[in-house]
Amino acid sequence: MSANDQRHRERSSGLALDPVVADLYQKSKAAEFNISSTGFATLLEEVSAKDIPEASHSERLEQYKTLRVDDLILARACAGGNERAWEAFMLRFREKLYDVARQITREDSAGRELADSVYTDLYGTKTREGERVSKLSSYRGRGSLEGWLRTVLAQEYVNTYRKQRRLVSLDGESEEGAQFSAAASEPVTVAEPRLEAAIDDVLRSLSPEDRFVLASYFLDQRTLAQIARALSVHESTISRKIEKLTKNIRKQVLKNLLGRGMSRRQAEEALSVDIRDLALDIRASLTQDSLPPAFSGKGAKAGEGGN
Secondary structure (H helix, E strand, C coil), X not given: CCHHHHHHHHHHCCCCCCHHHHHHHHHXXXXXXXXXXXXXXXXXXXXXXXXXXXXXHHHHHHHHHHCCHHHHHHHHHHHCXXXXXXXXXXXXXXXXXXXXXHHHHCCHHHHXXXXXXXXXXXXXXXXXXXXXXXXXXXXXXXXXXXXXXXXXXXXXXXXXXXXXXXXXXXXXXXXXXXXXXXXXXXXXXXCCHHHHHHHHHHHHCCCHHHHHHHHHHHHCCCCXXXXXXXXXXXXXXXXXHHHHHHHHHHHHHHHHHHHCCCCHHHHHHHCCCCHHHCCCCXXXXXXXXXXXXXXXXXXXXXXXXXX
């Protein structure tokens, strides 16, 4: 069915789109991948519901205008197994991502191995309840698809590095005859539960890229230059980003505490606690969507980091 036939069918069925959505549908080229305008509208609603669940209709329409709808449709069409979409995706991104992977690993064969492992997740070789699971389904169009893919590559590299480091460490200790036993439990400092909840809320609200930057800098102790190279931006951009994150997370946690009934003095005192003294699992807060945790125990305080 042609795009004109689809529009005629929808008009005759009383399914006329909002003019904003109709315009975005044309810009997205969704019809080329057999995605109807009603399917496109449903996708926009799903994306908006995750980002701003309490938004009004007019607020949703304004958010729609900020989305990279062409990238969003390409990603979702690929996730759905559309072969034409995959051809367009491979033509546009395959060599670019190999280049980025080589920049990250600094070695050609390792770069290709990294890129190929990510392509496997993007294509979706695993299934859940009979449905193919593609990582591209998690892209929501808030930034460019190319930038999102760079972040996915960098995250995969960090995850692989950690896994290899753990295996090497265990192998080395085994060769030396080390006996592995359960670690002795340490007493946990009882902290203000509202602080733990406030920090958890803020950390979980960070974007994937923000979490990656924080993970790289605070936990993995990568340099600004290394992080910048992984994301294909200038080192000064990462420096400014970290500075902004570290200021804003304190501001957001403070606002959250005030909203939970604390006075400003109580909130300020609560923020002076060392995050290592909390019962809160910071790693769990920052590893949603298979993202690397953003803070190490050494470098992070409750007020360090933000969006």
